[in-house]
Amino acid sequence: MHLIELYKSVQGESSFAGLPCIFVRLAGCNLRCAWCDSEYTFGGGKPFTQDGIVAQIEALAPCRLVEFTGGEPMLQARELLPLMDRLLAESYTLMIETSGERPLADVPKAVHKIVDVKCPGSGSAANSFRTENLDALTKRDEVKFVVSDRADYEFARDFIREHALEQKAGQILLSPAFQRVPSPLRTADNMALDPRKLVEWMLEDGLPARLSLQIHKFIWEPQKKGV
Numbered sequence: 001m002h003l004i005e006l007y008k009s010v011q012g013e014s015s016f017a018g019l020p021c022i023f024v025r026l027a028g029c030n031l032r033c034a035w036c037d038s039e040y041t042f043g044g045g046k047p048f049t050q051d052g053i054v055a056q057i058e059a060l061a062p063c064r065l066v067e068f069t070g071g072e073p074m075l076q077a078r079e080l081l082p083l084m085d086r087l088l089a090e091s092y093t094l095m096i097e098t099s100g101e102r103p104l105a106d107v108p109k110a111v112h113k114i115v116d117v118k119c120p121g122s123g124s125a126a127n128s129f130r131t132e133n134l135d136a137l138t139k140r141d142e143v144k145f146v147v148s149d150r151a152d153y154e155f156a157r158d159f160i161r162e163h164a165l166e167q168k169a170g171q172i173l174l175s176p177a178f179q180r181v182p183s184p185l186r187t188a189d190n191m192a193l194d195p196r197k198l199v200e201w202m203l204e205d206g207l208p209a210r211l212s213l214q215i216h217k218f219i220w221e222p223q224k225k226g227v
């Protein structure tokens, strides 16, 4: 597998936010979201065997929560899925952050999938979500929308309603996009959409969703890597 970085921090978003977590960031992505904060994952990465990655995870004990992220981790599904099976057998709690552009049916059901459905403001990545992946969702899973403006919000709202998403996933997350080039300040001024505005829209529409802030961008400087 090609690995960009592996480190321990706190989970920054999803219903696991705030918990200690080991991040396994895999190389490569087939999308190009306009607000991407992980462009350094697009190329390169170092090759590691399954044993090599497990050894790095074990070295970060006692943490037992592991998130696979990227880039798009499902681009390395052939190696990733057996690694997931091995870690689940060793009683780790696993998460995967994915765009849902690749098929998700083969991801072990015990893995918590955080599926990022791309809104129009993501640019060329918009409409990349594979609709049949809705059938792979369980109540363990969370569907996230990164929202940069009102058009994105309305896309997310209509998608949630059209697919009765609250019946398919355990959580629906609306996350305000960050500025493409944020300042080093750890404030909401770095967001492309004022979270207060997003909350007002959610409340007006009675949306069955949770506001999700990327808390790592408030704990550390927004552009800091490896946290």
Ligand code: SF4
Binding pocket: 029, 030, 031, 032, 033, 035, 036, 037, 038, 039, 041, 070, 071, 072, 099, 125
């Ligand atoms: S899917 Fe993720 S890593 Fe890929 S371009 Fe979009 S935000 Fe960046």
